[in-house]
Amino acid sequence: xxxxxxxxxxxxxxxxxxxxxxxxxxxxxxxxxxxxxxxxxxxxxxxxxxxxxxxxxxxxxxxxxxxxxxxxxxxxxxxxxxxxxxxxxxxxxxxxxxxxxxxxxxxxxxxxxxxxxxxxxxxxxxxxxxxxxxxxxxxxxxxxxxxxxxxxxxxxxxxxxxxxxxxxxxxxxxxxxxxxxxxxxxxxxxxxxxxxxxxxxxxxxxxxxxxxxxxxxxxxxxxxxxxxxxxxxxxxxxxxxxxxxxxxxxxxxxxxxxxxxxxxxxxxxxxxxxxxxxxxxxxxxxxxxxxxxxxxxxxxxxxxxxxxxxxxxxxxxxxxxxxxxxxxxxxxxxxxxxxxxxxxxxxxxxxxxxxxxxxxxxxxxxxx
Ligand SMILES: Cc1ncc(COP(=O)(O)O)c(C=O)c1O
Numbered sequence: 001x002x003x004x005x006x007x008x009x010x011x012x013x014x015x016x017x018x019x020x021x022x023x024x025x026x027x028x029x030x031x032x033x034x035x036x037x038x039x040x041x042x043x044x045x046x047x048x049x050x051x052x053x054x055x056x057x058x059x060x061x062x063x064x065x066x067x068x069x070x071x072x073x074x075x076x077x078x079x080x081x082x083x084x085x086x087x088x089x090x091x092x093x094x095x096x097x098x099x100x101x102x103x104x105x106x107x108x109x110x111x112x113x114x115x116x117x118x119x120x121x122x123x124x125x126x127x128x129x130x131x132x133x134x135x136x137x138x139x140x141x142x143x144x145x146x147x148x149x150x151x152x153x154x155x156x157x158x159x160x161x162x163x164x165x166x167x168x169x170x171x172x173x174x175x176x177x178x179x180x181x182x183x184x185x186x187x188x189x190x191x192x193x194x195x196x197x198x199x200x201x202x203x204x205x206x207x208x209x210x211x212x213x214x215x216x217x218x219x220x221x222x223x224x225x226x227x228x229x230x231x232x233x234x235x236x237x238x239x240x241x242x243x244x245x246x247x248x249x250x251x252x253x254x255x256x257x258x259x260x261x262x263x264x265x266x267x268x269x270x271x272x273x274x275x276x277x278x279x280x281x282x283x284x285x286x287x288x289x290x291x292x293x294x295x296x297x298x299x300x301x302x303x304x305x306x307x308x309x310x311x312x313x314x315x316x317x318x319x320x321x322x323x324x325x326x327x328x329x330x331x332x333x334x335x336x337x338x339x340x341x342x343x344x345x346x347x348x349x350x351x352x353x354x355x356x357x358x359x360x361x362x363x364x365x366x367x368x
Pocket of ligand 1: 191220
């Protein structure tokens with residue numbers, strides 16, 4: 001390390017130790033970017049118009065995005081104070097963790113899960129407790145319940161889980177909530193809820209009336225295709241959301257972002273028809289990969305999980321060389337977003353060769 005790599009001022013050591021955020025390798029013009037679970041469809045004309053019309057940016061935005069909160073409140077049958085809007089659901093996660101957990105406290109979640117969780121917990125000063133996913137790549141809720149103690153302040157349940165695509169069933173979630181202390185905040189992260197087709201999957205919003213310690217997170221980034229504008233929302237009890245509002249960086253949701261979200265709700269049917277196309281493309285890809293000999297969990301988000309284990313970097317390099325920019329988590333596996341139809345076709349062609357080259361014991365390869 002050269003002297004210029006060392007901070008010249010005293011910083012929090014646990015923050016200095018965090019890997020600084022660097023975006024993945026940029027996709028060249030001919031490559032497909034399948035690394036961030038983005039929506040491959042271009043924005044709808046009416047949404048672009050709404051953004052273009054939101055030109056009063058000499059003024060600050062409405063601090064609480066009231067118009068959007070009212071739309072969401074009507075949609076979910078809650079009051080507008082039971083909706084909190086943030087600049088992406090990741091901002092809401094940060095706010096909720098800061099509101100509930102600090103030094104000496106624990107935040108519990110399944111692992112591997114959304115890669116932002118560990119960093120957000122470290123920033124709050126609390127400690128992460130990670131419960132390993134089951135062999136089927138889903139959350140182990142009984143083990144998570146067993147890991148709760150007096151220091152636990154937040155539990156995050158992610159369904160569908162990023163990056164494994166697995167769901168928590170409604171039955172599993174209810175059994176979990178029955179044993180969770182009533183004063184412990186449970187965040188159900190449903191960033192990919194709109195892509196779920198499994199009938200037994202948990203659905204957060206109807207459960208809010210039943211569990212006063214539950215907050216549900218959703219986002220406009222994925223199904224609604226607004227990742228670049230940054231809008232997400234939390235549904236939950238007013239006192240918890242008020243605490244999150246107190247930790248928020250004020251005025252983060254911009255006017256154009258709020259306008260785009262409202263315009264997206266106006267054309268929700270059209271957007272959800274696109275979601276259906278992506279879900280069908282995903283299911284067809286999963287079937288095809290399974291027939292090729294891949295052993296991958298049933299995907300319920302807009303992405304696939306290839307549990308390539310020790311061969312992760314090697315396989316990701318092959319996909320990258322073929323023009324598919326994927327997200328590799330050595331030594332666990334590779335997340336591949338469901339992008340353009342052409343990208344999926346390309347994936348299937350290369351994957352057929354790759355699976356045959358995986359060593360017999362590789363977890364991504366079916367036995368026999
Ligand atoms: C599980 C999960 N939660 C939350 C987010 C955050 O999304 P955003 O901040 O764009 O709403 C993501 C994004 O990839 C995610 O995968």
